[in-house]
Amino acid sequence: MREARQIGEFANQLRGHLIQPEDPAYESARRIYNGMIDKRPALIARCADVADVMRAIRFARDNDVTLALRSGGHNGAGLSLCDDGLVVDLSSQKGIRVDPQARTVRVEPGCTWGDVDHATHAFGLATVSGIISTTGVAGLTLGGGHGYLSRQYGLTIDNLLEADVALADGSLVRASAEEHPDLFWALRGGGGNFGVVTSFLLRLHPVAMVQAGPAFWSMDDAEVILKWYREFMPRAPRELYGFFAFLEVPPSPLFPSGLHGRRVCSVLWCYSGPPERADEVLAQVRGVHDPLFEHIDTVPYPLLQGLFDQFYPPGLQWYWKGDFVNEIPDEAVDKHGRHARGLPTPLSTMHLYPIDGVVQQVASDATAFAYRDCQWSSLIAGVAEDPADGDRVRDWARGYWQDLHPYSAGGSYVNFLEEEGEARVRSAYRGNYERLVDVKTQYDPDNLFRRNQNIPPR
Template sequence: MTLETHRPQTGPGLPAGLTPDSVELFRAQLRGALIQPGDADYAEACQLYNAMIHKRPAMVARCADVADVIATVALARERKLPLAVRGGGHNGGGLGLVDDGLVIDLSRMRGVRVDPDARTVRVAGGAVWGDVDHATHAFGLAVPSGIISTTGVGGLTLGGGLGHLTRRFGLTIDNLISVDMVLADGRFVTANEDNHRDLFWAVRGGGGNFGVVTSFLFRANPVDTVIGGPTLWPLDRAAEVMAWYREFLPAAPEELNGFFAFITVPPAPPFPEELHLQKMCGVVWCYTGDPARADELFKPVLALKPALHGVMPMPFPMLQTAFDALYPPGHQWYWRADFVREIPDAAIERHVSFAERLPSMQSTMHLYPIDGAVHRVGPHDTAFRFRDARWSEVIVGVDPSPERAADISTWAKEYWNALHPYSAGGAYVNFMMEEGQERVQATYGDNYPRLVAVKRAYDPENLFHVNQNIQPGPVNPPSVAH
């Protein structure tokens, strides 16, 4: 009995150039699973973190090892199949899947190995940050990452990496030592400061444009117990608090990180009942310095008489998982973002007007600090260009119900349109939807021609194009040395 007889296709047919026999030959090459429409696990394999987006790939190769990745890249290249790469699957634009094409799913490749003596961490390409935090915390170490533990290591890293440890230890890419990659031509290479330096420069902020990263080697930092949590004020004090925050945080020691947020208080512990479902403004803190200095550092915060000061000592992984339950996979999401250098009073006024109209409990605006250690790396030292920014602003409309998709999207778009004139022009690629080439080029600025040159050298046919795409088009880039 043939495969097609006992498992009929119910979704997209086979892409042009593939036959049932060629698919079976490919399946036989894999140690992992090949998932197609009609399989029991196809729907699960196609679930995206952002449920606003739906895609129907023809095949999902759930790779078990590097050999599986090489075989899948070879099939996509030889048969000219649309190809997407999926790690943790958190991408706001749903770029981990592709309609009617082939998906490299790295979710089975989640190994993490810590070398406590060298303070390094080897992380497989399909791991999520919760895997890394679990492994490193046993040794009193951490790698700078994001703020949600279910975020994939690969996507966050390749876009730059912003989070609780940014001011003290830099972006995630500033702690990246090397990557192992499968290239478009099937080669397996290690890129670092000594080998394929141009490629190593490009993957530090340039996204998944240049190949499939199967392994990351990070430098880890001494982080164990942190002093963290939210401080909240009533929304009618938002203008006052935001004006204070824009001055306070850049002047604070780098050991103190805090991102500003507009929120609707969740109706659950640890928040007191009298604050449940109130719209508020706040700062989520992470202090990694000497605990004896914490009280002094937070005196100006308490002087503003917050409604809640939920700051306390906690293991770093506890802070990293604090928002996981609020933002599970499967909600409707619409993201818009910008880099920000200054927050003038006129911008604050517009922020507050949209905060008053937060359309759902999960909808929010965050300002992630970009200063401290980030500013000690030059704007041309990695592909991540906006090192002179002070914040990464992200506006997200979020709701569990598909019926609210239009409402949350409209709010986010209008909010972004109102604040964009006060931005630096580009945006953090991990916070972007599919917004077109003009936005991609604005994000990389004068680093874009060099990225195009690296793209031409390593992926001239643009096999890896389901991303915030660097197109190997007509430019006059500087020469690229391999």
């Protein structure tokens, strides 16, 4: 790293804290959501404000230090950390301001989606996010962002109105449709390649209560249910969202004790349309194929968003693989069933997230997110509590993915990539990749921001 004097000067310039390996806070500060990641940065700058972020960028640039960006810390590949370098830790920047008249929310990069949902729900509003409330706003948004409201309101990036960005040269700019439009285009799906976003302005929608809940079917019926789902979901009203999953029923009072530990196929439903149409729409999915368990009820949207938090706390061992999917032919259904019956641990799972509806109404080159023509984003997640099971869940996820990848659209949601190499990053962006290289070359010609799914400058 650098000389002690330079590090001391840097620490004195920060309003936040500079954490080093000898500090008591270091061990907790270097931990992220995925317990499989074990990296040891030389410095962790817990930035208090935008000025701290700009100083940290300049320090890394001027001293040729590897730079990593951490907000929520949910990146599966652990790219929010680095060995030996500097981590710009944004987790303490949690300012949120809701404008109920304009139906917007301004969010700082340390916020999680649980923070945002708490603030916006007071006004009966919400925006598009993922399915786990502890996920950071920054990482999910910059990768695209899909979740329960996507069929009705698009991706998270389709609801991003502007962003303040600290650039590699140490300056701060605002990116929007009117200001730095090329940078704004790239931020919407291009990840953290172009700078540090210090503020997001997001559009809100009138979502307070939703009708939501799971249906479980026997694993013996997995192929039948998946074939029904692949036909039903694309035809469903856009206000109805349901993601398909293979899972083991957790030992929770939410579910009948007789199902605890049983492997099932499932769909988690969310209806966010007019309440007077709820019964009509949900009648199409209630009681289908004699479920083992079904419970759809009216719940606050933040409660649905936080449903999985209790089952997937920080520190578990994660290895995931993803792909975009257009069609699920019978041969793919059969392979899904075979791998699902071999779930290696109680927490391992496979999800198919629908990304049609309003998502498909945006042109594939209108943002960096290129897979606007796809029906689903798939995630195969090997998850374990015990580090000794790490290899087992990794091997299962890789084998499952290799079997199903030939039926994919070719690339993955960038937030579901591990460290898989340049070809997989290119495939995530398809025809948008070369334009992203142009923007990268303009805003980060020396590739300071390279601890990500990297798009190198020319």
